[in-house]
Amino acid sequence: MKTTLIQNQAQDLSKILKPYNDEWVALSQRNSRVLSNGHNLEKVIEKAHKKGEKHPIVTRVPKDYGNYVLGF
């Protein structure tokens, strides 16, 4: 693997995830496009596969990301 540099910018998912509420979302690997969404994780991944993404990145979008203080 070669050494590379990346820009010092956070990856902004705030706009693309905002429309979703209390469901699973599958994102593309490279562009973080939303490929599919829904309440059933397996179906969300299946839909993303059908759109050509072999390895979608899934995340759960909560009703509110809240204010995180300490995990457990």
Place this chain on the structure above:
Amino acid sequence: MALKFPYKKFPQNPNEAFPDHKQVQRPVIPITIRYKKKEIDYLALIDSGVDFCIFHGEVGQYLGVDIKSGRKLEFFGITGQKEAAYFHEITICIGGHNKKCYCGFSEFDNSKLPYGILGQKSFFDSFRVMMDYTKNRIELSTAENRVVDVETKKSGST
């Protein structure tokens, strides 16, 4: 080898304390979780305040883990309620680095947990972790000392 990730921004509703906040920036990275022949790519929060790694129960179900056959741990979570997780041996892969992980799958309401959690055991005990909020950068170091931009390395994706 060092693995390099950007912080991620998520939507956040303004509140009384932070009326102008529309987004929140957190140390969240993509990981791959493997169990037997199945795998899933999933976002996980790096959290040094957590003792162990914990993932959604639904993720475990997708992987074919018989969740309740694992060892049960009860703990107090962010809600202040007693919650439970069941621990299993799985493999997590971060930037091509595979690591056996004894992690919990949650039993509690999935809607409250946005990401998997990477805590002290099985994550911080395997990586040196550098989080630089000012540069929006997270670096994970393993034995070797190369720096790799993980998020642009994968090919064949959309």
